[in-house]
Amino acid sequence: MFKTFWIALGALSLSACATGTTNLSLGLSEDAAKPALLSEVSPEVLVLKDVKDSRKPEETARIGNKRNGYGMVMGAIGTKTAPTDTVADVITKTLEANGHSVTSTPDGKSLEVSAELTRFWLDYKTGFVTVEFFGDVQINFSLTDPASGEIVFSDQFKGYYSDKTGGGLSKTWTRVMDAALADLSKEISMSAELMEAIDEHEAAGETAADVTTQAADSDETGA
């Protein structure tokens, strides 16, 4: 009986890496955020307070499952930094790479960014001889004009990456999720609608400034 116990304990010890939680260190690499469409409008100050976590309850404590060969969940894949913070960093780096400034302090004039994380998930499909890994990051992104309270832009952005390999552990998982974050950055910086919304706000600000200047000039002339 003891023999069976020791064999079972030994098997459990050997599979510890599969049963525990592996926390990944994820983020956008230094050169991943690049200027694209968003760089074609005048630099703006954008306010990003925080990213709301709206993931499904069963996907908040982990970003993926470690499964055994039969498909049974044996452990969890987690992150060292909260996914909402990682996504906030991606948004900040992306906007900054496109020439804009990001602050967390509202000034009553600058467009305010609201972001809601709806999915941050790593999955994989086992093929006959290969494993395909999928990284999926989805956010709802909106811009609000604080002066009017109007939402001037709203869209869903999705960062996605898949890679077929012979297999892989934490290094592969990290690479796949980092690539999904880089894809999210590209999606944001290549959004024509987001570019137009920033441009229109900038143009409206300039018009308002012109009207104010003209009013001040006519006041001075009148005086």
Place this chain on the structure above:
Amino acid sequence: MFATAAAVCVLVFAQRAGADDLETLQAIPIAALSLSVDDSDSHFMIVYERMGETATAAVFAGIIGAGINSAINADQDAALARPYLAAANALPLRDIIENSIRSTLEARGMGLTDAAEASHLLRVEIKDWGLLRNSFDGTQLTTFLKLHLIMKDGKERVWDVYQKEVGKQAENIENITPETLSAAMEKLAAKSGKRVAYEIIYR
């Protein structure tokens, strides 16, 4: 023997380094670009049962069992795809992608030219596309489209990458009609084309 092993290692490393270099389109001058979109190797498919494939069959019945199980899953996916085949075959995916790349490049002042006059040749190969179950445990499917992008400078490849795009919406298969699939795929193909163009513009 050691020399052979070392040579193989160097060769593998060199090939890997070369592949990495081709993953990003560098900021090279492109004087005139020619575009061709090829759908001869394009396959419409649904990946549902195959998404949940495990090694169970291999454990119980060895490699032959795994092969049989894999084939059964592929057959089940083919059966799921059957009601959508007519709509999928009628979809002008090639034209949508080509028009999207062309119009996005032209809007940015980058017109396309004939292959004979081009400094660079961009070849877009449409690979697998269709519907993919979006997680191992889930039941919802989303559209996907895989493109192989190859750009050549004369005879040398300067860009060689696979671009896989997935749709934003996910639905259970009973809520996906051939019409909604076509509409979602048209949208995804146009977006993929635009993405290819932006990759070139903002290289």
